[in-house]
Amino acid sequence: MNRSTGAVFALPLIGIGLFAILSFDAPWRGEWNWTFDAITGSSVLTGPLTASAAAHIAIGQRRLDPLVAPMARGWMVPFRTGLRAWLWGLAAYTLTAGGAALATALTPHGGPASGWVLAVGPVLLACCAMAGTALGWLWPHRLAPILAAPAVFLLGTFGPRPLPDLLRHGPVTGSLAGLEYVPWVWWAQLGGLLGLTGLAAAVVLRWQVPAVRTRGLGLTLISTGLLVITSVPLVSEDSSRFAPSDERPTACAGARPRTCLAPSNTRYLAPTASAIDKAAQVLEGIGVDLPATYEQLLPGYRPPVESGMLTAIDDVDASLRRGASLIATPAACTAWTDREVPPPEVAYEAQGLISAWIVASQGLSGDPWSEEARRWLADPAAPDRIAWMRAAFGDLRACRFSRLALPWD
Incomplete structure (x- = not known):
């Protein structure tokens, strides 16, 4: 299997996803919303690693660019690179989600189950994959995969707002009993991630090709507008992901x-x-x-x-x-x-x-x-x-x- 498939990252992605949810004796077991937050929170580690995988694959594909670029759809190669990395990250995310859900189902369980929040995981992984692709494509150096993961992690942890709101989706360290997800915050985070993904995709477009240039301009404008619109509410003081719910000690x-x-x-x-x-x-x-x-x-x-x-x-x-x-x-x-x-x-x-x-x-x-x-x-x-x-x-x-x-x- 050649290096452009990124299969070398498969086991590390799965291993680090399991490590993320099993840390501290997996206290989320038995509580559905906390389980879901632990699953999405695993992307704090798998997202940066997905970015490294994408940069790794991109470097291999970039070397073939002189042969691929003249083709009619040569401009799509970077996106296929990001797709491969995203699929590896998604496979790890799916296995992590299935294992965590099974662990809770086999434990005395209860509470609200807002399963829709899991949808943010694949979007976040796509954003990280596209960011890693852009780095590896524009800077095809062996250091790119090494630096991609810490760069994404640090931006999600210590970066200016709203980056931490977009790149970190848990995991919380305590029970979510009596709390519920705030839907508008979740939608704003989802929109912001789509905006970041679109901007990263625009970076690797072949702007010298007229037809592609038109698409790239539209993608850039839409992505920028989406990121700006969603950033305004996310940087406000009342943008917490959780709010008191109507759950009672029943x-x-x-x-x-x-x-x-x-x-x-x-x-x-x-x-x-x-x-x-x-x-x-x-x-x-x-x-x-x-x-x-x-x-x-x-x-x-x-x-x-x-x-x-x-x-x-x-x-x-x-x-x-x-x-x-x-x-x-x-x-x-x-x-x-x-x-x-x-x-x-x-x-x-x-x-x-x-x-x-x-x-x-x-x-x-x-x-x-x-x-x-x-x-x-x-x-x-x-x-x-x-x-x-x-x-x-x-x-x-x-x-x-x-x-x-x-x-x-």
């Missing part, structure tokens, strides 16, 4: 208290409910009055104040220790998320001591953070310890932060 498990998470976090529902149930049994054993439900806090939803509030939903650990940390927020007080007037420091210390007592009462280490805490946790069954637990938990449930005090203060 996936529930457990009895009392009942644990409710967003469908996007179904993967964590069973272990979270199990962990909270273990901690609840300990508190019920000393007569603590628990809320009927613990609900997840989402970007577009705050649980009612009479419900417990869950925030750290990113673990499949069903241990008592995790349940103790989750159950220590028995009310969705507005102060917990108020940036201007947050709860007093004693509220967080009381939460920590409640969690530590639950663990210590079962004969485990409560991880005391001070000498006072160590002494207090040494005898968790003492009446004064149990009395403080009831009072402190009741104050947290009623959002009476002013009444909270550590037992040794």
